[in-house]
Amino acid sequence: MTAATKSNPITDSFETAQERVSEFNEKAVESSKKAGSVLLDSYEKTVLAMTDSYVKAAHTTNVDWIKSVADAQADFARDLTKSYTSAARTLVS
DSSP, X not given: OOOOOOOOHXXXXXXXXXXXXXXXXXXXXXXXXXXXXXXXXXXXXXXHHHHHHHHHHHHTTOOHHHHHHHHHHHHHHHXXXXXXXXXXXXXXX
């Protein structure tokens, strides 16, 4: 006669809860990655738009040194933003 394996309701309940928590954690991590990516895209687009506006405003002055300074600052801000978002994207993905 073989011994029948009895199911323990407490163990079964714990295992079910553990599976649900694992699934929830996986979904939460994936959603966080997507949200982080969207945030970085929005941040990058906003900074680039602001620098473009800054340069356009500076070019309306028709003063050469103001145009040069604005161009240099905008280039620095663009490069810094692209580097920052690129590094952050590697951490998020």
